[in-house]
Amino acid sequence: MSQYRVLPGPEHFLPPAAASMGIRLPNPGEAHINGVIVSEEKAYEEAAKQFLMAKVPTLFPGPLVLWAWNEKAAKKATAIRHLYNTLKECVQPGQKPMLIPMPDYRPKYPKINPEVEINPNHPNLTIWHNKIDCCMFIGVHCHQANLSLKIIRGGTSCYTIAMCAQAGHEDAMLSFRDASVEKIMTLADWVRKLKGTVQPRLTSAKSGASN
Amino acid sequence: MAENKSLIGTKNKKGQTFTDTWTMMNDAPRTPSFYTGSEVIKEALRRASCDVMIAYPITPQSEAAALIGELFAEGYIGDYFRGESEFAVMSQCAGAAFGGARVFTTTAGPGTMRAMENFPMWSGARLPIQMIVTCRGINSPLSIQPDTLEIAYLLNTGMLVWHAETAQDFFDWILKGYMVSEEPDVHLPLALCCDGFFVTHTKDVVNLTPADMCLPPYDPYRSPVPCMDMECPPVRMMRDPFVMKSNYISYATHASWQQEIWAAVERSRKHTIKWINGLVDTENTDADIMIVASGTAVSQGREAIRLLEDEGIRCGLVKVKSLRPWPEEEIREATKNAKHIFVPEFNVTGWLAKEIKATIPNHHRVHSGPRVCGGMTMPPEIIVQEIKTVLGMKTVSLAGRGS
Numbered sequence: 001m002s003q004y005r006v007l008p009g010p011e012h013f014l015p016p017a018a019a020s021m022g023i024r025l026p027n028p029g030e031a032h033i034n035g036v037i038v039s040e041e042k043a044y045e046e047a048a049k050q051f052l053m054a055k056v057p058t059l060f061p062g063p064l065v066l067w068a069w070n071e072k073a074a075k076k077a078t079a080i081r082h083l084y085n086t087l088k089e090c091v092q093p094g095q096k097p098m099l100i101p102m103p104d105y106r107p108k109y110p111k112i113n114p115e116v117e118i119n120p121n122h123p124n125l126t127i128w129h130n131k132i133d134c135c136m137f138i139g140v141h142c143h144q145a146n147l148s149l150k151i152i153r154g155g156t157s158c159y160t161i162a163m164c165a166q167a168g169h170e171d172a173m174l175s176f177r178d179a180s181v182e183k184i185m186t187l188a189d190w191v192r193k194l195k196g197t198v199q200p201r202l203t204s205a206k207s208g209a210s211n
Numbered sequence: 212m213a214e215n216k217s218l219i220g221t222k223n224k225k226g227q228t229f230t231d232t233w234t235m236m237n238d239a240p241r242t243p244s245f246y247t248g249s250e251v252i253k254e255a256l257r258r259a260s261c262d263v264m265i266a267y268p269i270t271p272q273s274e275a276a277a278l279i280g281e282l283f284a285e286g287y288i289g290d291y292f293r294g295e296s297e298f299a300v301m302s303q304c305a306g307a308a309f310g311g312a313r314v315f316t317t318t319a320g321p322g323t324m325r326a327m328e329n330f331p332m333w334s335g336a337r338l339p340i341q342m343i344v345t346c347r348g349i350n351s352p353l354s355i356q357p358d359t360l361e362i363a364y365l366l367n368t369g370m371l372v373w374h375a376e377t378a379q380d381f382f383d384w385i386l387k388g389y390m391v392s393e394e395p396d397v398h399l400p401l402a403l404c405c406d407g408f409f410v411t412h413t414k415d416v417v418n419l420t421p422a423d424m425c426l427p428p429y430d431p432y433r434s435p436v437p438c439m440d441m442e443c444p445p446v447r448m449m450r451d452p453f454v455m456k457s458n459y460i461s462y463a464t465h466a467s468w469q470q471e472i473w474a475a476v477e478r479s480r481k482h483t484i485k486w487i488n489g490l491v492d493t494e495n496t497d498a499d500i501m502i503v504a505s506g507t508a509v510s511q512g513r514e515a516i517r518l519l520e521d522e523g524i525r526c527g528l529v530k531v532k533s534l535r536p537w538p539e540e541e542i543r544e545a546t547k548n549a550k551h552i553f554v555p556e557f558n559v560t561g562w563l564a565k566e567i568k569a570t571i572p573n574h575h576r577v578h579s580g581p582r583v584c585g586g587m588t589m590p591p592e593i594i595v596q597e598i599k600t601v602l603g604m605k606t607v608s609l610a611g612r613g614s
Contacts, residue, residue, distance in 0.1 A: 014466055019474035024481070025396060063437070105437070107464070121464040142395055142435035143337055143471060150467045166433060167396035170474070 006035040006173050008157045015154040017146070018170035025168045031176050032168065040176065040183075047136070047174055048190035050159050051087055051097075052198035054134030058098040059084055060118050060148075064165065065139030066101055072181075073139070079184035080138060086188040090195040094202045098130060102137075105144045120144040124155045133201070136161040137172070138179065146171050163187070218427055223260065225286055227425040232390050235426070236383065236486075241418035248411040251378040252317070252343060253278035254419055255385035260426045262289035262312035267300045269322040270355045271407035272345040276317050297322035301329035301342075308338035311431030311438045313389065316340065319407055320347035323361045327368075333400040334369030334472050337436045339392035339429075340400040341385065342370075345407040346506075346557075348585055356586020357406045359506060362534065363562035369472040371401040371479055372535040373487070374505040378415045380532075381405060386426060387486040395433045397479040399472070406507040406557060435475075480536040490538035493545045495527035500598060501549040503542065503567055505531040508555045508589065515555075515594035526598065531563070539570050551601055552577045555594050559584040 002022025009015065019025075023035040031043030038046075051057040061080050068074040080099075087097040100118050107121045114129035120140070126132070135158055137145045142164065149160050149171035161176075162169035163184065168177035176183060218229045230239070235258075246254065252275040256264070264283065266276035283291035289312065294300035297318055308314045318326060323344055333340055348354030349361050365372050371392065375381045381403070388401045405411065431438040483490060494516075502512040509530045516526045529545045531538060546552050546567075554564035554577060564579035571577070581597045583589045592609055599606045 014463065017470040017474035017477075019477040020470065025478065107461075122460045124460075141437055143398075144436070146435075146471045146474065147464065147467045150470065151463060154463070154467075166435070167394070167478075 002035065004035060006153070006170065008159050008173060009153045010155050010157060011153050013154070015150055017150060023170040025170060026175070026177055028178060031174065032170070033174050035170060043174055043176060044187055044190040045194070047161050047187055048194045049198050050134045050161065050174070051136075051191055052090065052194055053201050054095070054159070055201055056096050056098060056130055056132045056134070057087055057091070058100055058130070058132045058135040059087075060100055060102050060135055060137050060140065062102045062137065062140030062144070063104060064141065066103060075181045076139065076179075076184065079181045079188075083184055083188040083191070086191050090191050092200050092202075095200050098132065100126060100130070102140055102144075102148075105141070118148070120148040123148040123152050127152055127156045127158045132158055134159040134161070136163055137169075138163040138184070139165070142166055142169070145169055223425060227258070227423050229260070229427050230424040232386065232426055235420050235424045236387060239420050239424055241420060243416050244419050245414055246378065246417050247274075247414050248378045248381055248405065249275040249278060251382045251417050252385065253282060254417075254422075255382045256282055256315060257287050257422060258420060258425045259315065259386060259389065260313060260428045261287075261315045262429070263304075263307040264288050264291045264315045265294050265300045265303050265307070266291065266317070267294050267297050267322065269297065269319050271347055271411045272317040272319045272322075272343060275343065275345070275411065279315070279317075297326040298329065301326040301333070304340050304342075305329060305333060305336065305338055308333070308340050309336065309438070311429070313393075313429035314338075314340045315343075317343040317345065319345045320349045320355070320358075320361060321353065324349050324364065327364060330365065330368035330370055330400070330402075335468065337398045337434065337472075337475070338400055339389070339398050341388055341392060342400065342402050343385070344402050344404040345411045346404055347407040354586050355407075357408050357507075358558055358584050358586060359404070359406060359556065360558040360560065360562075360584070362404050363558070363560060365402050365404070366535060366562070368402075369399065369476065370535065371397075371399055371476065371483070371533070373401065373403050373533050374531065375403060375405040375410065376506055376509045376530065378410055378417045381410065382417050382419065384487060386420075389426060389429070390486055391479055391482045393429055393433075394479070394482050395435055397475050397482060398435050399475050399479065404506070409507045476536050483533050483536060487532055489541065490531070490533040490536065491541045491545060492530040492532065493528065495525065496529075496545045497548055498525045498527035499548070499550045500524065500526040500602075501529060501546050501552045502526060502594065503529040503531065503546065503552055503554050503563070504556070505534065505563055506557065508557060511589045511591050512555055512594060514591035515598070518591055518595050519598065524598070524602075534566075537566065537570070542567060542570050543572070546571055546576070549576060551598070553581075553594065553598055553601075554579055555589060556580070556582045557584060557589065558582065
C-alpha cells in the first residue's frame with residue numbers, strides 16, 4: 001500500500017498524479033479519504049464535516065449536470081441545488097457557501113472571470129479569488145476534473161471532494177464513485193445531521209488563497 | 212457501461228447476441244479452430260462490435276486488414292475504408308474515435324513509424340482506439356521480416372502496449388483489450404503487438420468463442436472527455452490551445468494533462484490484471500536461472516527450458532504480457548531468487564532487457580540476450596548456449612548454423 005497521502009496543498013511546483021504515487025481508486029460501494037479506501041458512510045460524514053468546517057464551501061457543477069442532456073442529468077442538477085440550499089441553511093454566520101459552475105473546458109484568455117466560473121486549465125484562479133477552502137466537483141468529465149484537482153492541490157490549500165459518476169478521483173482528498181441522485185441527497189442529509197456539531201474555521205488564517 | 216448493459220441479451224443486425232464480456236470470454240463454449248494469426252484477427256473482430264476499421268497495406272498486416280474488409284462486406288463492421296497513408300489512417304482513426312466510435316486498425320514496421328505522431332495525440336485525447344502492430348524491421352535497407360524494434364518507440368506514447376505470444380493471445384486480447392481501454396478511468400489506446408509472420412502467417416489451433424456472441428457496444432458517454440465537442444480540448448486543438456501560450460499556467464496545465472495520461476496507464480493496471488489474468492505469467496520462479504521474455508521469444512524460451520532440463524539445468528520463465536502498464540512489482544517478485552536472468556529478444560537494441568535492468572535490484576544479474584534481429588529466427592539452442600556460456604559450461608558453437 002502506498003505511503004503517499006492526498007492532502008491539501010500547496011503541495012509542489014508540479015505535484016504528482018496520485019495514481020502515479022500508488023493511490024488506487026475505490027471499488028463500487030467504497031470511497032477514499034486522502035487516498036485511503038473507506039466505506040461510503042465514512043466518506044459522507046467526512047465530506048459533510050469538511051463542508052461545515054469551511055469558510056467558503058463551494059460546489060463546482062460541470063457540463064454533465066449543467067445541461068439537461070438526459071433525464072438523469074436534470075435530476076442530479078436538482079439534487080445539487082438541494083445540497084447547496086442545505087449548505088446555506090446549515091452553515092453559521094461568517095461562512096459563505098458558493099455554487100460556481102464549470103460550464104466548459106475551453107482555455108480562456110486572457111483569463112476567466114473567477115467570480116462567475118471555474119476553468120480546468122487554471123482552477124486556482126477561482127479558488128484564490130473567492131478564498132474557497134473546500135470544494136466539490138460534480139458533473140465534470142473525469143479527465144478535466146483530474147487536471148483541476150491536481151492544479152488545485154499543487155497551488156492552494158483548498159480541500160477537494162469529487163462526486164464522480166464513474167470510478168472516482170485519486171487526485172481529490174475525498175472521492176465518491178458512481179455518483180447518483182441518491183448519493184447527493186445522502187450527502188445533504190449528512191450535512192443536515194451534523195449541523196451545529198462542527199466548529200467552522202472562521203478564525204483560521206489558512207485559506208484557499210495560499211500560493 | 213450502465214446504458215449498454217441494457218443491450219445485453221439483445222441481437223445486433225447480424226443476429227449476434229450482445230453478451231456480457233466476462234461471460235463470453237470465460238464461460239462460453241470454445242471451438243478449436245486451425246487458423247493463421249491474420250484469420251484470428253478477423254475472427255476476433257467479428258465478435259468485437261467494432262464501428263470503424265481503417266486500413267492501409269503494409270506487410271505483414273495487409274492480410275488481416277484485407278480479411279476485415281470481408282467482414283465489412285458481410286456487415287459485421289460499421290464502416291471500413293483505406294486511408295491515404297499510415298499517417299492518414301491513424302488521423303482518421305482519431306476522428307472516428309472523437310466521434311464516439313469503437314475503432315480498430317492494424318499496422319506494421321515503417322507504417323508504425325510513419326504514423327508515430329498520432330499515438331501520443333491519441334493518448335492525450337483519451338481515445339480508446341485499438342491498433343494491432345505486427346512487428347517487422349523498420350530500418351533501411353528495408354526488411355519485411357519479424358523484428359520488434361518498433362515496440363520500443365511505442366513505450367512512451369502513453370498507449371497501453373501488450374505483446375502477444377500466440378494467436379490465442381491475439382484472439383482473447385483483442386476482445387479483452389477493448390474492455391480495459393474503454394474503462395472511463397483508463398480510456399487510452401491499446402497497441403496490441405505481435406511478432407510479424409511468426410504469429411500472423413503461421414497456423415495454430417485457436418479456441419474461438421461462439422460467433423453468434425459479440426461484445427456490448429462502446430458507450431462514448433462514459434468517456435473522461437467530451438465526445439466530439441468542437442469547442443473544447445482535446446478536439447479544439449488549433450484555436451487557443453493552451454500549449455501555444457507562453458505563461459506558467461499554460462505550461463502547468465499541459466504538465467498536468469501529461470500526468471493524467473500516465474495516471475490513466477497506472478489505473479489500467481487493475482483492469483489489465485483482471486482481464487488477461489496478470490501482467491505476467493511465471494513458471495519455476497524458485498530457479499536460479501530465469502528467462503524473461505515477451506512475444507514469440509517466450510515460445511523460444513520455453514523450448515530452451517525443455518532442452519536445458521534434458522541436461523539437468525533447471526530454469527524458470529517470466530512471460531511479460533503487458534509492457535504498459537509495466538509489471539514492475541511482478542518482475543521484481545518473479546526474479547527475486549534468480550542469480551542469472553536472460554532476456555532473449557528479436558531486436559538489436561535489447562529494449563526489454565533495459566526495462567528489466569531498470570526494474571530489479573542487482574541488475575548485474577541481467578544478461579541482455581541472446582538477441583537476433585533483421586528477420587533472423589532464434590533457435591532455442593542459442594538461448595541454451597548463452598545460458599551455458601554464462602554458467603561456464605562447455606557449449607557447441609552454433610556459428611555455422613544456416614550456412
